[in-house]
Amino acid sequence: MFRRDYRERDLLVKMLTDKIGPAMFFVKDAKKRGFRMQSDILPFTHGTYIGSLSNDQLSFINTASETHQYQRIATDISRNAYATYLLALVDAAFPDGRSIGGWFNQVAAALDLINQGLDEQIITNVIESQLLIQFGVAPTWDHCVICGRDDLPLDFSEQYGGMLCRNHWHLDDHRMFLDRRTVYYLQRLSTLNLQKIQRIQINAATKRRIQSVLDTIYDDSVGLNLKSKRFIRQMAKWEQNLKNNQSDD
Incomplete structure (x- = not known):
């Protein structure tokens, strides 16, 4: 999900797990040159991880296998922005160290679809609409x-x-x-199982209206103000300004 520096050579790595939901892990010597799990703990990487869990102290990752990075998410600024926001939303919705049931598979499917090239905004809108109940809002x-x-x-x-x-x-x-x-x-997205879809196509005007509704609910009823969401809004302004400048030319 993300990682941050911890001491001189170590990292704290936040992961979404299928067993205990979001969880923070300590990775010793992760910043040391030649660290064997360097690629395994990059953002937007999925796989199997083995370590030790602790309820009151740091948990550890010892080894990893069958890891793969979502390459299109990692290298495309728009897909990266939406995937970052999606994971931040999940992190805000669920407490660390508790099972999140079927949500793990829904989020994994969302990331797979974004990485495959499906519309990152709409995939994220599905997660946004369905997570509202976790924030105590159930339209x-x-x-x-x-x-x-x-x-x-x-x-x-x-x-x-x-x-x-x-x-x-x-x-x-x-x-x-x-x-x-x-x-x-809006009705369809609120119940959509992302594990069962192969394509989504919605026109730009409808996408803007869907996003406006969900943004209004999150701003007014949830009150969540994530940095990753602010970046997406800023990115939309850049795109609109670019279009306006091209029209003027």
């Missing part, structure tokens, strides 16, 4: 929170924590005024 996506109907046009209301059907739009003048396509994809 109702599939029906009206007032009457339960799902056969009328729906729109998202922050005030009511979910969808309002057309008959109840008058209850919230500040609802998000979403089009049906955006509502449909």
